[in-house]
Amino acid sequence: MKTIDLFEETSLALLANKARSSLTILGIVIGIGSVTAMIAIGQGAKNNIGSSIQSLGSNLVLVSPGMQRTPGAQVSQRRGSAQTLTKEDADAISQKLSLVKAVAPDLSSRYQVTAKGTNSNTSVVGTTADYPTIRNITMADGNFITDQNVRSLSKIAVLGPTARDDLFGVDSNPIGQSIRIKNIDFKIVGVATAKGGNGFSNQDDMIFVPISTAQQFLAGNDRVSTISVQAIDQASMTQMQQDITDLLLSRHNITNSALADFSTMNQTDIIATASSVTNTFTALLGSVAAISLLVGGIGIMNMMLTTVKERTREIGLRKAIGAKKRDISRQFLIEAIMLTFLGGIFGVILGWLIALIIRQFASIAATVSLSSVILAFGVSAAIGIIFGYYPARSASRLNPIEALRYE
């Protein structure tokens, strides 16, 4: 039997029972559609988190005081609770290491900040003039802190857009006005542009002041809470991270690196950690959706078994006029595969529509990738084969004499 005839026989059989065929297909459409959509949402969430981590700055190594690095848990330890790093450490990194492009130490802490009757508990970051280049901060209005401000302990502040909105109202221009932090007035000289939040900290809800001012008037000591170091390029990051570790170990007179009183975090590590979280999340969503696909597959099997039963006499006739076992089993297998394949096509379209809606309304960059489309077709064809095999085999094994007598 020729393949084209096989397809013709199959399509006619499916068209003969339109309602049943389309309901069975619907089961697969829902299954494939939800798997495709869930993978798209998972991928979208992963990309979102990845890009907000990238917006921290590029080629970044963060040096934090007093915590032991333990794999997989870099993100949420008590940074700043130990006070082992100084601005001199930052200066040494900047001056002695060749792979370093820029260094910005910062001293961050949360304070109650007031301005003309409003107040807000927000993060106050004392830092230097290089911080915007390293952390990808651009200015909406005014200027960032200058080296001169740091040297002269100026009481000036730069507001993040969220902090500005909270203290002065949405989209106001507060330059020239002042805020009070720990009873000290700071004059506002600039407002940063919005970067959007991420899973770890809202980079827009911040107030920047000169690091010297923060050490002197707010913290009362000369420690720093993070040193952000930017490498000259991505390839040098690992080497630079090692260089920083060696330099700081020698500066702090520590010989055993396991006992280091600081830790370094590579941006790549952070992305890897975040990715593993979103991957788990995607797998979870995907497996819930896969259950509906399984149910759809059982629907296919159910329909095929009914079809074989109903068409017993037809199978008997086909055998009587010369159909071999192989011809019969192929015909019913292809019927099942055609059902699931059609389900796959419509399912991908459904998944793509869901992804489109999610992208419009939930601000997750859900996209249906080519690989997930190929996967969807592969899976739907496989379901056709798996759940169509048994009914097709039982059809092919029917005895023609008994099949012709079947009532």
Added chain:
Amino acid sequence: MIECRQITKIYQSGAGDTAALKDVSFDIKDGEFVAIIGPSGSGKSTLMHILGALDTPTSGQYFLDGRDVSKLSDDELADIRKNKIGFVFQSFNLLPRATVLRNVMLPLVYADVPKEQREAQAKVALKNAGLDGSHFHHLSNQLSGGQMQRVAIARALVNNPSLILADEPTGNLDTKTGEIVLETFRRLNQEHNHTIILITHEHDVAEHADRIIHIRDGHIIADAKNGKRHEIIDKI
């Protein structure tokens, strides 16, 4: 050319073995029109299944066109049915939602006849079976019983088989349309020299054939041609 040599068919069941055919031997030459007649349970259906290569005998040999068909595998039997045998059933067994032409072309699909030839071949078979062109594109379930059986005959003819096996072809038809169908067989036998075996339990159906083989309890009890047929029929 059909040669049956000592064909025995034994069915095994829980109640013990039952012999449906016992040592049956006969020949049928090309171009013969034979009726196999017998009451139900006589073994005529079993004989028809063996002659139609739907089943194989427990012992004995069955030669169809010189080839021993009695020991073949399922797939080899399917090839024999495809190339050498055309079936006509009591209940027609047409595909209900397919057109007349499609039903007749179905054996050609399995015989790998090129698509372009199928329709022409099917139309010739339909004309020979006595059905005119106005019905070719009707769905088979829109036809009358007599028309359906003629479509089934066309389907049996379409691949030019060595043997047409008709199992109670008039069983579901009234006497008048039954006559028309039997006349069709007669004409196919006389004009186109098709070998036809008619399986029936009705002697007035069997009378249409040139030769009658009477079977009872798994044995051939009579086998007569032409004028002598009446001796058998009178005995029944």
